[in-house]
């Protein structure tokens with residue numbers, strides 16, 4: 001895994017180094033583009049993608065503590081909760097997931113997975129979730145004792161620093177562009193902040209009305225001299241929304257490249273990459289690396305049979 005001091009943690013979770021796969025297509029050839037993909041989805045069969053990177057320094061802190069407990073937050077389909085549960089299970093850490101919304105009669109695939117890996121779930125109403133404050137956090141202390149608290153989606157400087165380890169895989173490869181999907185923007189912040197290659201980093205937004213990127217970068221203390229681009233046109237209705245066109249694109253993409261995409265993040269980015277290539281956004285000769293940020297467990301919430309994979 002990464003040439004970083006935290007290699008041992010990735011190894012303890014049985015992660016392997018990701019490959020870079022070149023995507024071949026007549027369109028890219030015609031436009032003189034070299035497009036490849038960093039397969040973070042393949043670092044681990046169960047918890048793939050960017051989430052482990054964002055978690056790594058929190059896991060380290062909990063592992064090195066006496067209390068060995070992590071508490072975090074998320075919705076019923078959260079890749080972040082799933083990754084946290086799995087990693088804590090592997091590292092023998094206690095973990096609690098505070099879940100947005102009342103406990104449903106049947107738990108989502110994601111929440112079942114979290115429980116199976118030892119995460120204790122606590123459900124709170126959507127309105128309380130929105131108003132999580134100091135009192136609520138103090139209450140967690142009383143209830144669960146000392147712990148490492150991870151903000152929702154890992155949105156934090158520590159999360160950013162973990163995400164910046166992803167840059168280790170693209171050093172000295174001369175990519176003109178590096179693209180990734182953007183949710184909380186923590187991963188984007190990590191890649192931008194630690195970029196020393198001169199590549200243009202392009203974030204593809206997956207939320208509708210996502211207007212506070214600059215504020216997020218300021219909160220995460222991203223070096224303001226670093227350049228980046230943000231493209232907000234490929235959200236397909238909004239977060240975790242989809243269209244028939246997106247689903248058929250995913251099936252087409254799988255048939256063509258044998259790479260599964262998730263409908264919440266990576267499919268929207270790759271649709272954008274295809275569309276922008278066709279519209280001559282990239283100058284001929286560009287060498288573009290797309291980061292597959294994983295998240296494939298999210299596809300379990302699609303109706304059975306939607307996907308060819």
Ligand SMILES: *Cc1c(COP(=O)(O)O)cnc(C)c1O
Pocket residue numbers: 049050051079080153181182183184185186187188262265266293294295296
């Ligand atoms: C969470 C997630 C993202 C977004 O990461 P942020 O750091 O929140 O921007 C992108 N892709 C996948 C597959 C994810 O699960």
